[in-house]
Structures are given as structure tokens and as C-alpha cells.
Amino acid sequence: MKILLIPDKFKGSLSAQEVAVAVSNGLRRLEKRVVIHKVLASDGGDGFLEAVQRMKKIKEIEIDTVDPLGRKIKAEYLWDSVNKSAYIELAKASGLTLLKFEEQNPMKTSTYGTGLQLKDAIAKGAKFIYVGLGGSATNDVGIGIASALGYNFLDSNKQNLNPCGENLNKIESIFLNKNNSIFEGVRIIAVNDVNNPLYGKNGASFVYAAQKGGNRADIEKLDLGLRHLDKKVKEQLGKEEAVIPGAGAAGGTAYGLKVFLDAEFIGGTEFIFNLCQVDKLLMEHNFGFIITGEGSLDKQTLNGKLIQGVLELGRRFNVPVIAVCGKLGIDKKELNTLGFMDILEISDSSKSLQYSMENAANLVEGAIFNYFGKAVL
Structure with missing residues (x-):
């Protein structure tokens, strides 16, 4: 199985690179042979x-x-x-x-x-x-x-x-x-x-x-x-x-x-996708999933941001898109209608926001492990 990672940062918790590492760790706990490609983006701001x-x-x-x-x-x-x-x-x-x-x-x-x-x-x-x-x-x-x-x-x-x-x-x-x-x-x-x-x-x-x-x-x-x-x-x-x-x-x-x-x-998003030739990557590899995500997934997320670009890639190349987020600020059903296969929220309502931010890497890894553990990689 080949998986393409295109995460955004979890602001205040994890860089895009750290999100990618946490997702990779979760996947490899289930299947050592999974092939992971990473595209680490920037919206033109910090990083x-x-x-x-x-x-x-x-x-x-x-x-x-x-x-x-x-x-x-x-x-x-x-x-x-x-x-x-x-x-x-x-x-x-x-x-x-x-x-x-x-x-x-x-x-x-x-x-x-x-x-x-x-x-x-x-x-x-x-x-x-x-x-x-x-x-x-x-x-x-x-x-x-x-x-x-x-x-x-x-x-x-x-x-x-x-x-x-x-x-x-x-x-x-x-x-x-x-x-x-x-x-x-x-x-x-x-x-x-x-x-x-x-x-x-x-x-x-x-x-x-x-x-x-x-x-x-x-x-x-x-x-x-x-x-x-x-x-x-x-x-x-x-x-x-x-x-x-x-x-x-x-x-x-x-x-x-x-x-x-x-x-x-x-x-x-367009700049980074062009720079790393992401279209060519998707044409050359048969990816099973694209995994994206950011700290807060809300209506602003789809206002020209990275995840909107990832969804468009998924539609064009017919690859399912899964998002992992710190906090989901919009109805999950609404996001599903936009093209997500699934959304994984790592925050725990029984724990504080500070706990979720301080333990974001472990929570992302665990969410990926638990989700894909129900499927066959």
C-alpha cells in the first residue's frame, strides 16, 4: 500500500513535518512495508x-x-x-x-x-x-x-x-x-x-x-x-x-x-504543489489514500487553504482523502459531502485543550493506528 501525506501544521502544537512523522508512526505500527510519500506545504507564511x-x-x-x-x-x-x-x-x-x-x-x-x-x-x-x-x-x-x-x-x-x-x-x-x-x-x-x-x-x-x-x-x-x-x-x-x-x-x-x-x-498551496510536482507524483504512483490535516478544521479551512487543494487533488486522481485534526469545528456530515472519506479528531472532550496540544503527536499517531487497524493496509 502507498499513502501520500500532505499535512498542514497544527498551530501551537506540531509542525507539518511533525504531523507527518506522527501519521507515519501510526501507519508503520500496523504495517512495516507501507510506502509513504510526504509533501510538506506552506501557505506562504511562516515556514x-x-x-x-x-x-x-x-x-x-x-x-x-x-x-x-x-x-x-x-x-x-x-x-x-x-x-x-x-x-x-x-x-x-x-x-x-x-x-x-x-x-x-x-x-x-x-x-x-x-x-x-x-x-x-x-x-x-x-x-x-x-x-x-x-x-x-x-x-x-x-x-x-x-x-x-x-x-x-x-x-x-x-x-x-x-x-x-x-x-x-x-x-x-x-x-x-x-x-x-x-x-x-x-x-x-x-x-x-x-x-x-x-x-x-x-x-x-x-x-x-x-x-x-x-x-x-x-x-x-x-x-x-x-x-x-x-x-x-x-x-x-x-x-x-x-x-x-x-x-x-x-x-x-x-x-x-x-x-x-x-x-x-x-x-x-498551488505554489508548493507546482514546486514538488505533486500531479506527476500522483500519476506515477497508485496511492491508496491521501492523508491531510491541520489543528482546527472549520469553515475557514476550505477558504482557499491547503486542505481544499488536497480535496481537489483527491477528486482529480480518484484517491480517497482522510483528514486528521486537533479540533473539528464544523459538522462532520458537511465535510463528508465535500469529499472527505473520513475525519479523525484527536481532541478528547474529557481532557483539557492544553493536554491535547501537549500530547498532539501521540494523539495523532494513536488516531491513525486505531483507524487503519480496522482496515487492511
């Missing part, structure tokens, strides 16, 4: 570089840059010299994990440090730059990145503004000296699985800014700032991209990459 490194043996570059508050740090990205491609994870220089809790403030933070990484990759001759979005500490619409690459954002007095969230509403002029546009001829690809528009109740600020330290007043000001910048972009650059799905990703960085650097969008 993006790790996911790429598992598929491609390419060089890691560490450079001097700055964190979301402008302090000097070192951050890495991946460089494929053969294909002239760079892979940059936004969170490495602009991530929330770089800040102490009391420092988190989307009014003050900037993506400028990530822009310095793009600038370095372009200087090395990059023709393709993949930017994994997610985990950001920012709500600056990517003007920090744009500033690092030659854009100037000016106030009513023609003074350069610091590229951060609180200054979005002050931007009156957007200027790029075409003689200094170093990104000309470079394809920028924004990788993420978020579908939010730029502004509004489902936009970057109202949905995500509170997680980055913003209070209610900040969120309202930031949303107004997003609307203001979009208005200036329409007037001065002639671009209207605020409502496209995914524009609100990473504090609007996806929007900024698109309007300032002409970036393309690709879903994280």
Missing part, C-alpha cells in the same frame, strides 16, 4: 523557506537588514543561482515574532527590511522573486518594500514620509525615478493563501491589525489610511487593485507588491 528548501537544494543567503521597527538585524533568503530565482519570507525581516509583545504596533512597523532583501536579490541578478506572505508585524501596504526599491512617498510639503502604517493617510505624492527603478525586468510573485481585500470589514486592518498590536482606534485609522493610499494610487498610477482577492494579505503588502512592483499572485 515558507523551509518548505522551499525541502524541494530544492539551493543556497541560503544572510544579509544585513532591519526589523519592523528599523533596528539592524540579519535575515536570510534563498538564492537559486542557476534559475536566477530568489525566495523571500516576509516574516524573516518584517515578522511579528521579531518584536516583543509590548513593541507590537502596526502604526509604527514597516516592511522596509524585506525590501532590502529584495534589493539584494536583484543586485545578485534575480529575474524571479517569490515573496512568501504571512506572519507580518505590519500594516504599511508594502510601502516599506517599495521605498527600499526607489519609491518616494511624499506629504503635502513634498517631504519624504517614513513608510509605516501611521503615515498612510499623509501620502499626497507617489514618486519613482524611472532611471532608478532597479526592479524593471524582474518578475515578483506574491505567495499566499489569504483572500481578503485591501480595506473594509474584511480587509487587512479590521481582520488582522489587532493581532499585530493595534487597538480599535488604530484599526480605524489604518483602514482609512488604506483607503487614502488606494485613492492616490488610482489617481497617480492608474491602478485599481484593492478589491482583488488577496490584496489585504500581510497588512496589504500583497496590494503594494502588485501596484508598485507589478507582482503576480499565486496561492501558497
Whole structure:
């Protein structure tokens, strides 16, 4: 029997790799000879570089840059010299994990440090730059990145503004000296699985800014700032991209990459599946099952995320899909109608959430062992 594993992380408990190990252990307790293939994905957020490194043996570059508050740090990205491609994870220089809790403030933070990484990759001759979005500490619409690459954002007095969230509403002029546009001829690809528009109740600020330290007043000001910048972009650059799905990703960085650097969008799931040639894998092997899963399986799970992509693979190649999850937040019958063969929930209502999280690996292994123990591998 051959089984394909495509798990997501159990946030706060297990990485995708650890989920895969737990599932593998459960299967091999029953049948030592089972053949297991693993595809470890990323939605473009935390773990993006790790996911790429598992598929491609390419060089890691560490450079001097700055964190979301402008302090000097070192951050890495991946460089494929053969294909002239760079892979940059936004969170490495602009991530929330770089800040102490009391420092988190989307009014003050900037993506400028990530822009310095793009600038370095372009200087090395990059023709393709993949930017994994997610985990950001920012709500600056990517003007920090744009500033690092030659854009100037000016106030009513023609003074350069610091590229951060609180200054979005002050931007009156957007200027790029075409003689200094170093990104000309470079394809920028924004990788993420978020579908939010730029502004509004489902936009970057109202949905995500509170997680980055913003209070209610900040969120309202930031949303107004997003609307203001979009208005200036329409007037001065002639671009209207605020409502496209995914524009609100990473504090609007996806929007900024698109309007300032002409970036393309690709879903994280699609990106990883292409990178590891998962279609070819399914054509070459006769898999009995695909096993996927994540920490919480709910309605949000099927909103462009990994498991939705796995279900589509199962349908196309006629392979049954089984999901294992920490907590099931949707009616099991509803999920079954979407194409799951079965869903295994590891949480025990008689035990605390903390217990389930601390023992997630053993619980996943046990759930797989018990389920497949009723069948013949």
C-alpha cells in the first residue's frame, strides 16, 4: 500500500513535518512495508523557506537588514543561482515574532527590511522573486518594500514620509525615478493563501491589525489610511487593485507588491504543489489514500487553504482523502459531502485543550493506528 501525506501544521502544537512523522508512526505500527510519500506545504507564511528548501537544494543567503521597527538585524533568503530565482519570507525581516509583545504596533512597523532583501536579490541578478506572505508585524501596504526599491512617498510639503502604517493617510505624492527603478525586468510573485481585500470589514486592518498590536482606534485609522493610499494610487498610477482577492494579505503588502512592483499572485498551496510536482507524483504512483490535516478544521479551512487543494487533488486522481485534526469545528456530515472519506479528531472532550496540544503527536499517531487497524493496509 502507498499513502501520500500532505499535512498542514497544527498551530501551537506540531509542525507539518511533525504531523507527518506522527501519521507515519501510526501507519508503520500496523504495517512495516507501507510506502509513504510526504509533501510538506506552506501557505506562504511562516515556514515558507523551509518548505522551499525541502524541494530544492539551493543556497541560503544572510544579509544585513532591519526589523519592523528599523533596528539592524540579519535575515536570510534563498538564492537559486542557476534559475536566477530568489525566495523571500516576509516574516524573516518584517515578522511579528521579531518584536516583543509590548513593541507590537502596526502604526509604527514597516516592511522596509524585506525590501532590502529584495534589493539584494536583484543586485545578485534575480529575474524571479517569490515573496512568501504571512506572519507580518505590519500594516504599511508594502510601502516599506517599495521605498527600499526607489519609491518616494511624499506629504503635502513634498517631504519624504517614513513608510509605516501611521503615515498612510499623509501620502499626497507617489514618486519613482524611472532611471532608478532597479526592479524593471524582474518578475515578483506574491505567495499566499489569504483572500481578503485591501480595506473594509474584511480587509487587512479590521481582520488582522489587532493581532499585530493595534487597538480599535488604530484599526480605524489604518483602514482609512488604506483607503487614502488606494485613492492616490488610482489617481497617480492608474491602478485599481484593492478589491482583488488577496490584496489585504500581510497588512496589504500583497496590494503594494502588485501596484508598485507589478507582482503576480499565486496561492501558497498551488505554489508548493507546482514546486514538488505533486500531479506527476500522483500519476506515477497508485496511492491508496491521501492523508491531510491541520489543528482546527472549520469553515475557514476550505477558504482557499491547503486542505481544499488536497480535496481537489483527491477528486482529480480518484484517491480517497482522510483528514486528521486537533479540533473539528464544523459538522462532520458537511465535510463528508465535500469529499472527505473520513475525519479523525484527536481532541478528547474529557481532557483539557492544553493536554491535547501537549500530547498532539501521540494523539495523532494513536488516531491513525486505531483507524487503519480496522482496515487492511
